[in-house]
Amino acid sequence: MDFYRILEKVVSGKFADTGEIATLLAPPDETAEKALFDAAYQLKCEICGRMVNLRGLIEFSNICTRDCFYCGIRKSNGKVTRYRMSENEIVSAAEKALEFGYGSVVLQSGERSDEEFAGFVERVVGKISALAPGFGITLSCGEESLDTYRRWREAGATRYLLRIESSSEKIFNAIHPAEALFSERKAALKRLQQAGFQTGSGVMIGLPGQTLKDLAADIAFFRDMDLDMIGMGPYLPQTDTPLGQQYPDSGNMAEQRLQLSLRMIAVTRLVLRDVNIAATTALQTIDPAQGRERGILAGANVIMPNVGDVAFRRDYQLYNGKPSLDENSLSIRENLIRSLAAIGEAPRFNSAGDPLHFFRRTGSGK
Numbered sequence: 111m112d113f114y115r116i117l118e119k120v121v122s123g124k125f126a127d128t129g130e131i132a133t134l135l136a137p138p139d140e141t142a143e144k145a146l147f148d149a150a151y152q153l154k155c156e157i158c159g160r161m162v163n164l165r166g167l168i169e170f171s172n173i174c175t176r177d178c179f180y181c182g183i184r185k186s187n188g189k190v191t192r193y194r195m196s197e198n199e200i201v202s203a204a205e206k207a208l209e210f211g212y213g214s215v216v217l218q219s220g221e222r223s224d225e226e227f228a229g230f231v232e233r234v235v236g237k238i239s240a241l242a243p244g245f246g247i248t249l250s251c252g253e254e255s256l257d258t259y260r261r262w263r264e265a266g267a268t269r270y271l272l273r274i275e276s277s278s279e280k281i282f283n284a285i286h287p288a289e290a291l292f293s294e295r296k297a298a299l300k301r302l303q304q305a306g307f308q309t310g311s312g313v314m315i316g317l318p319g320q321t322l323k324d325l326a327a328d329i330a331f332f333r334d335m336d337l338d339m340i341g342m343g344p345y346l347p348q349t350d351t352p353l354g355q356q357y358p359d360s361g362n363m364a365e366q367r368l369q370l371s372l373r374m375i376a377v378t379r380l381v382l383r384d385v386n387i388a389a390t391t392a393l394q395t396i397d398p399a400q401g402r403e404r405g406i407l408a409g410a411n412v413i414m415p416n417v418g419d420v421a422f423r424r425d426y427q428l429y430n431g432k433p434s435l436d437e438n439s440l441s442i443r444e445n446l447i448r449s450l451a452a453i454g455e456a457p458r459f460n461s462a463g464d465p466l467h468f469f470r471r472t473g474s475g476k
């Protein structure tokens with residue numbers, strides 16, 4: 111009975127502690143799990159209707175100076191052909207997103223903390239923000255100094271995604287080399303808020319050694335950090351990485367992780383309420399036909415269809431089995447509209463789709 115009592119409590123907006131959040135992550139049966147998903151979906155609909163915010167994803171560079179143990183584009187992976195799109199190529203992809211009515215783009219890359227890179231991103235953001243007033247620009251380029259974050263914010267980017275990957279320092283240290291500091295990742299999230307960004311983070315779900323208590327603590331971390339956007343998904347092993355080689359998948363582990371990820375989305379929606387939550391590509395990797403749609407029905411409200419050139423996609427595989435590697439962006443758009451219609455949802459075209467939480471956090475109103 112504990113499960114339903116706690117569910118009722120979070121649905122009514124009351125505070126839940128980490129133990130209660132962990133209980134919600136483990137519904138006792140299918141009926142309870144459905145009650146969880148239904149409650150989260152209903153709240154999602156109250157906040158943003160039966161509509162999904164779209165961000166055109168541009169993976170503009172796979173050059174990275176870091177060596178995260180789980181990531182396919184880590185610097186030590188010699189099998190990857192490195193690339194960086196030119197300024198014109200990135201701006202053209204953003205124009206395509208605008209033309210498609212996506213209302214916003216995400217510029218994602220490996221991490222580099224040097225002046226050449228900072229200036230490059232600053233110029234590209236400036237050019238994209240001049241394309242149309244109100245066109246949203248999200249960056250996901252890793253840990254940077256406050257000065258660099260401020261430059262990128264002033265150039266016109268409004269949102270930033272920096273995943274913590276796990277709020278457990280022990281797990282964080284197990285999946286990153288010694289030079290990656292948990293405290294520094296947290297501090298970078300604070301710097302992003304200081305620079306005025308709508309700030310997002312997220313975790314991998316189903317990491318080796320991770321418990322339900324760890325995942326519940328992740329949700330409490332999102333709340334404590336007052337984040338505006340959450341992007342999380344199942345951990346997917348990449349065979350050319352140390353973690354992927356040490357812990358290969360077997361049996362139905364991937365499907366179990368997908369189900370757990372859907373529960374994480376639902377509980378995060380209920381606990382954090384007015385944040386934006388992405389139905390990530392990792393969900394689609396495990397269930398190509400319905401993964402992202404299942405994410406929406408569990409309470410997510412954002413999808414990031416790829417608008418980058420097909421030619422670059424093969425070299426931006428953070429994990430194995432990435433979907434739509436050869437599908438052009440127009441066909442991705444058409445399929446997305448169709449699959450959303452099948453669950454009674456529609457894309458919210460020509461809207462930046464800002465997270466309401468940001469305006470509440472900053473008191474800037476909207």
Ligand code: SF4
Nearest residue numbers: 174176178181184220
């Ligand atoms: S997760 Fe990010 S920072 Fe780490 S290796 Fe991959 S691209 Fe680089």
